[in-house]
Amino acid sequence: MRPRRVAMPAVVIGVLVVGLFGGWFAAESLQSPAQVAARAAPPVPSDIVARVTVGELVEQVTARSEIARESASSVEVVLPGAEQNVVTVSGVPAGTSLNSGDVALEVNGRPVIATTGAFPYYRDMAEGDTGPDVEQLQRFLVSCGYRTGGIGQFGPQTAQAVRQLYRAIGHDVAVREAPALPDAESSDPQSAGLAATFDPGTGEFTAGGPVEPALDAVSESVAADRRIVVVPRSELIVLRSLPVVAGDSPAVGTVLTAESSTLTFGQGPLVAHAKVAVTVLPVLAEGMPVVLTGADGTTVDGMLGPIPTPVTVGGEPATEVAVPLVTGAIDATWLNTNVLTVITVTAVADQALRVPSRAVIARSDGSSVVQRRDSDGFFDEIEVRELGRLGGTSAVEPVRAGGLAEGDEVKVE
Incomplete structure (x- = not known):
């Protein structure tokens, strides 16, 4: 009979717990209409x-x-007649100033010189030549401070000016065998005592004036050697004015072609x-x-x-x-x-x-x-x-x- 007394309290407690849970569940499940309406109302904004x-x-x-x-401009380098034309020196770095007479780059070890003018050179020029291209070259040389002695004819003084230009940039001039000697009475105004002087103020040559010495020791040696100075057109680029700012140019080692021989410059x-x-x-x-x-x-x-x-x-x-x-x-x-x-x-x-x-x-x-x-x-x-x-x-x-x-x-x- 003792075990039954012990079990009775446990049964009573269990009934109470179930009753409480059931009441809570009913309260939650069964709501009045007012409660339902209150819960459905929107919150206060x-x-x-x-x-x-x-x-x-x-x-x-x-x-x-x-x-x-x-302003920007571009110039194509005239390729010399070599089997292959390779950039050997890049010249003026991009973004820096390129001045009159500077070397823009070197091709096959020869310089490409920045000059001023109205048109690109259309031939190689040599002592004895005449024409507008020679005059343009002379005007450029005079603008660089060199004496040319005459207008329109590539005489001994122009040749000496070219030598001085090339010496200033660290290169030798190109030369070739001279043609047969002309008669003693030359029509060259530089050697016949007629000269033209250049006026920087007007940019024009005027006739008359004393003749500069025709030959110095170097030119006499060249004359005795029967060789004359040549300016290849592949060694000149022409710009309207200088200085300019260097832009893109072919890198050293570039094999130049018609498509890759362009130099770009900026001004202003x-x-x-x-x-x-x-x-x-x-x-x-x-x-x-x-x-x-x-x-x-x-x-x-x-x-x-x-x-x-x-x-x-x-x-x-x-x-x-x-x-x-x-x-x-x-x-x-x-x-x-x-x-x-x-x-x-x-x-x-x-x-x-x-x-x-x-x-x-x-x-x-x-x-x-x-x-x-x-x-x-x-x-x-x-x-x-x-x-x-x-x-x-x-x-x-x-x-x-x-x-x-x-x-x-x-x-x-």
Whole structure:
């Protein structure tokens, strides 16, 4: 009979636990209509607020701008008649100045000299030759400070000037066997006592004047050797003016062909052209402010130049155009780079308080207010002047000083 007494309390406890659980389950499962309606009602909406910020209110377009020289030109090196033409010295490094008489590069160990003129040389010139090409060569030599003694005829003094030029760049002149000697009475004005002098002020030769000594010790030796000076056209490149800034050129070891013998040069200050999508052109106008930012973070201010008309390439409309920019001086380290360019299309305000436009409430009397949340969570109306709107944001200023500040929260309707 003792075991039955022990089991009875356990049974009683179990019944109580089951009863309590059943009651809780019934309370949760069985709800009155009022309780159901209360649970189905939407929550009380909370206020939507936005933080007041400070800054510009502008519409901007970003682009990339190419930095290059104001003008560019290219020259093809005339290839000598060798079986193979190889660049043996690269000459002036890209980005540095190429001056009159400098060696642009060397091909097969021979120099290619930068000269000025109106046209490329069309033949090899030698002592005794005449013609416009000889005159152009003489004008170039005079511009370098050498005496040529005459105009239009390659005489002994012109030959001596060529020797001096080649000596200055560390090369020997090219020579060849002279033709048979002419009669003693020569028609060469350089040897017959007639000379022309060059006036740097006018750029013209004038007849008359004393004749320079025809030959020095070196030219006498060459004359006795029956050899004459030759200037191969493959050793001259012609540019409209010098100096220029060297651009791309073939590297040492390049075997030159008609396709790989081009040298590029730039002149003038650095200029920028913004690459802009054609779809953006309708919102752009000449004079809009721009800011260029280099890789090092430095900036250059400027403005848009004339907006070009899109062109057609291969029958298809171009997708972008290059818009010239008017800027201040651009650092030389930016040459041949692409820099970030920000174009300001619309400027509403500079360093103003900014709020969502929906936070600005217009009153019937023409004034405007925003609702600022105070430290207790309540909203106070602050009268403001709306300076302008852009893209759903308004620039405002409080009518009363200190009424609104950066970091305040305003109610958005």
